[in-house]
Amino acid sequence: MSGRWRRPWLVARREWDQRARSRAFVISTAISVLVVVALIVVPEMYGGGVKPTRIVGLVGESSSQLPSLLRAAGDRLGLTVKTRAFADEAAGQVALRLGDVSVLLVDQRALVWNAEADDQLGAIVASAVRAVDEEQAIAELGLTSGQAQRLLQPPELSSTSLEPATKDRSARAALGIIGMVLLFMAIAFYGGFLLVGIVEEKSSRVVEVLLSRLRPTELLAGKVLGIGLVGLAQFAVVAGLALVALRLSGNTLAPETTPSTIGWVLFWFVLGYGFYSVLYATAGSLVSRQEEAQSIQFPVTAVLLAGYLFAFTAADSPDGVAALVGSLVPPTALMVMIVRIAQGAVPWWQIVLSVALMVATVYGMVQLAGRIYAGAVLRIGRRVRLKEAWRGSEV
Amino acid sequence: MLEIHDLTKRYGHVVALDGASFSVAPGRIVGFLGPNSAGKTTTMRAIFGLVRPDRGEVRWKGKPVGPEERARFGYMPEERGLYPKMKVGEELTYFAELSGMKGAAAKEAAAGWLGRLGLGDRADARLEELSHGNQQRVQLAAALVHDPELAVLDEPFSGLDPLGVESLAEMLVQTAATGVAVVFSSHQLDLVEDVCQDVVIIEHGTIVLAGVVEELKAASPRRSLEVTVNGDPWVPVLPSGTVTSKKDGRVRVLVDATVDLGEILAGARRVGEVTRFSFEPPSLTDLFLEAVSEVRGA
Numbered sequence: 001m002s003g004r005w006r007r008p009w010l011v012a013r014r015e016w017d018q019r020a021r022s023r024a025f026v027i028s029t030a031i032s033v034l035v036v037v038a039l040i041v042v043p044e045m046y047g048g049g050v051k052p053t054r055i056v057g058l059v060g061e062s063s064s065q066l067p068s069l070l071r072a073a074g075d076r077l078g079l080t081v082k083t084r085a086f087a088d089e090a091a092g093q094v095a096l097r098l099g100d101v102s103v104l105l106v107d108q109r110a111l112v113w114n115a116e117a118d119d120q121l122g123a124i125v126a127s128a129v130r131a132v133d134e135e136q137a138i139a140e141l142g143l144t145s146g147q148a149q150r151l152l153q154p155p156e157l158s159s160t161s162l163e164p165a166t167k168d169r170s171a172r173a174a175l176g177i178i179g180m181v182l183l184f185m186a187i188a189f190y191g192g193f194l195l196v197g198i199v200e201e202k203s204s205r206v207v208e209v210l211l212s213r214l215r216p217t218e219l220l221a222g223k224v225l226g227i228g229l230v231g232l233a234q235f236a237v238v239a240g241l242a243l244v245a246l247r248l249s250g251n252t253l254a255p256e257t258t259p260s261t262i263g264w265v266l267f268w269f270v271l272g273y274g275f276y277s278v279l280y281a282t283a284g285s286l287v288s289r290q291e292e293a294q295s296i297q298f299p300v301t302a303v304l305l306a307g308y309l310f311a312f313t314a315a316d317s318p319d320g321v322a323a324l325v326g327s328l329v330p331p332t333a334l335m336v337m338i339v340r341i342a343q344g345a346v347p348w349w350q351i352v353l354s355v356a357l358m359v360a361t362v363y364g365m366v367q368l369a370g371r372i373y374a375g376a377v378l379r380i381g382r383r384v385r386l387k388e389a390w391r392g393s394e395v
Numbered sequence: 396m397l398e399i400h401d402l403t404k405r406y407g408h409v410v411a412l413d414g415a416s417f418s419v420a421p422g423r424i425v426g427f428l429g430p431n432s433a434g435k436t437t438t439m440r441a442i443f444g445l446v447r448p449d450r451g452e453v454r455w456k457g458k459p460v461g462p463e464e465r466a467r468f469g470y471m472p473e474e475r476g477l478y479p480k481m482k483v484g485e486e487l488t489y490f491a492e493l494s495g496m497k498g499a500a501a502k503e504a505a506a507g508w509l510g511r512l513g514l515g516d517r518a519d520a521r522l523e524e525l526s527h528g529n530q531q532r533v534q535l536a537a538a539l540v541h542d543p544e545l546a547v548l549d550e551p552f553s554g555l556d557p558l559g560v561e562s563l564a565e566m567l568v569q570t571a572a573t574g575v576a577v578v579f580s581s582h583q584l585d586l587v588e589d590v591c592q593d594v595v596i597i598e599h600g601t602i603v604l605a606g607v608v609e610e611l612k613a614a615s616p617r618r619s620l621e622v623t624v625n626g627d628p629w630v631p632v633l634p635s636g637t638v639t640s641k642k643d644g645r646v647r648v649l650v651d652a653t654v655d656l657g658e659i660l661a662g663a664r665r666v667g668e669v670t671r672f673s674f675e676p677p678s679l680t681d682l683f684l685e686a687v688s689e690v691r692g693a
Contacts (some may be wrong), residue, residue: 007493009493010489010493014489017485018478018480018481037569204476204477204478204479205472205474205475205476205555206476206477206478207476208445208470208472208474208476209471209472209476209477209490209537210493211443211444211445212445212465212468212470212472213465213466213490213493213494215462345505378445380474390666
């Protein structure tokens, strides 16, 4: 690396060396990987692929075929349905109250629930009972097996969709929310990292030694780049291992769009960090003491948090006008866009427009922030006001 | 040669620098003196582009100073500070690289400086693990690690114990001996008198006195007269002069160089036995106080 990028690169390399090699960084990466992998693998081990079980209590008259018909009807709807016979209704009701059975079927005609009726289970029982009735009717009518088959033949219906398949729409929406939350956390975390790093240079007074060797904008660019790379690397390692775990565990709960959503989250992390890091860095340059670092980052975190909360609203109606606007305006775009992309097709022009707006805004902000940073970073002592920093730029 | 030319800087109504001009030659040690807030730090910051002057410029070898020139300067700010958690060797290497040295050369320079400071075995220690004195030495090394042609040190002696002062003074003399132009500010005038060949005195942003220490002393129209009389305290009766100190019968007076010494000695002998009678050029402190009070009086 030579020329005008040499010094920012040296600054970035120092950030990388000091942070990525630190024990705290290694430990925090390991913990993140463990947590994410556990989130993927554990549900698969306990209950992933196992269908919920319902027990139907049988009282009185009951066809010998009913249990197998119930099981078959349950299978079609993703439930394991078992049966248990009771001598009389009273005994069945006791079991019902104890929760041993989900519903009581009396004489193949009456359903008794403990409190709330389970419509899905009700439909399963109804279809099984109906099959029993049909068998009986066929026998009574003396139909041949051909006639019976014709009667029972299910209609052949063709199937097309107006909208793309949404069979795991809710799972994809949930994935979008998870991605958005991770993005929010990562940006707040690494943004805070950067802010503390900038305050550190002021509080340790090393900044004047540095600025006798490089320009404030070079120092700022190097720090943003270095900490950004550390964050991206940590984020990518965690996301990559999550994908491996997903593949190896054969997780059936995660929608097919998981890898692409992870890719989008990393992509928007780069842009979002670009936007918010400039804000965090500017805030950090205004104070000289670590005790003030918390309060000075509040306005920035508030903007980020507003975007975060807005993204939740947008998740409910991802195709609404509010969500569209939110996914284009830079402060909210990264989080809202993730939620929208995860839920379905976002027209490509909206993504391009959103990215272009973001890049243009970041470029403009870097110019403003560079001047404020330069004006504030050598003023050690009390908190610098934005106006002073703007006017006081020396370099 | 570093030339400070007509530097002027205002902060609102406060005049920090008001047409300050002086120069620093290679191989010379220049003491940069002045009362608090006279403009010393502002001048030093202007050399490194940390302050943008309203008027005037800083020149190095006849050319206005830019980033390229500054890469050959070393600066030790008044506000000391390095990265406390970094290993000392890495820290010095980092600063050498920022000043343009390539990786291997920077490493070598850092190791060389740690060796000279007697810290060769502490290269892997974090800065914060070193004693206060050693941290100060590393701070100086950070300013000089890239073998600058100009060293600018703001109050390098403040906070050092007498041993630290001595070793730092020796290092500055050695550095200048290799052809480096050295300029440092200090309030310890006796120290400056010992270490520096040249002196620059600033007050209210203006240079009030500048030149070679010995020449300034010799050219001064004043002399330092010191007389010790055994017996009654001697009260000098002089046409002009300021008593600067009076202790245990010893009296020190600043007088015009043209006074009649015979008359004074005779007067002193009338009071008692004269055990000490010296007539010398004024001290740097005398020059400093005189130069500064002239500006303040005006």
